Amino acid sequence: MSNTSLNSLVGFKQLRMLLLREVQLEWQQKYTLSGILFYAFCMVFIISLSLSRSVNPAIWNGIFWIILLFAAVNTAAKSFLSESPGQRYYLYQLAGPGMLILARILYNASLLIALSLVILILYALFSGFPVQSPGMFALCVVIGSTGFASVLTLISGISALAGNRPALMAILGFPILIPFLNVLIRMSRIALDGLDNSLMQGDFFFSGMMILLSITLSYLLFPYLWRE
């Protein structure tokens, strides 16, 4: 569908169009996607090699989330790289910045969920899989990926505007993600040890609020970020 028809579409449809566009763009530049996959593979491989299979569940869990965090920062960092200023201006005129950031968060979240499942499989293959209740653990991974995406997408926009200096993504993103990461590790420990799910309630609530808050803020703040 051509870009001109975007203008007449509203709300949900607009979001779907923008999402579709993200997927098409990604498909056109397969090297970024394969780069991210290779990065994740290398990281899991190196870490598993260093752990040399002798690892207790607590450390296994902590390291898994660190891998996911780095993969997420790396993946989200490319959100705003591929477009030229002209393209950007055109898109904002057509769809509006609020919708654009929502679409990008959604896209990044789905990409990260997929990526984290790949990482989980590789990590399980190389370092074992000591999880007692896999379903709950997978849920934690999905929540974690969504949370990372919802925070890091706006951060990636900020970092791109600030000239993409090296490590800026990490400098801006890590401190904001530490508390979330802390909660995720607690939550997944409960799933890991197969404890009662009701222990996770507070953590679930906290992560849900955190995700909602950062999506709302991204939606509200992004238009100001790109006003020039």
Next chain:
Amino acid sequence: MLKFLQKNGYKFLAVGLIGYALIFGLLRELPDMGGNMAQTSRNVFYHVPMWFTLYLLMGISVVYSIKFLLNGNEYNDTVATEAARTGMLFGLLGLSTGIIWSRVTWRELIPSDSFAAWWSWDPKQTMVVVALMIYIAYFILRAGIEESSSRARIGAVYNIFAAASLIPLTLILPRMLGGLHPGGDEGNPLENIRLSIEFRVVFYPSVLGFMLLSIWILELRVRLSLLYNRMFDAE
């Protein structure tokens, strides 16, 4: 004379209140809480006001960042930055008074040659360090952008994002995780201080005094920063 008092009265009030808190906070008879708490609990007059002041300053900072995004006046951005810098100062003071206090207060529980005597990974302690890290990231972000209007705009967006994470970070999460501070599971021996009138008559004036002092520092910093800007513009 009246005009002078209107403009500067709060500075006298700040000095008076902090003087009062220093003298009475250190000399006053306090209810005996047993052990070394009888004397070390006096730190509540100086450690806790630092954090109240930090919240005030970070609040001012984010309000002025929002004002900047709404009207684009760079004066608002100057106030936002300087408030965050001043808040950082009070955060560091709060952190160091807390470390010294915990070092003395939990002396019996934690052996002094243990690293934990200085740093116990108490959730509030940890999350407060994270909060300060977020503001350091804010300063690093600003330092790298040359052009002043985009620096202000990008900085304001990050500042709002950062401030929003400060509340769950330092107020909600530590309560969920427990620890040595009030509100956690194990609780703090000082929990019952709030009820005691002997503490209140020093504590609240001290909070107000440090807040007024911080406003004074902020005002001076903003004036200085505006002068610097004018100097560079003239060149």
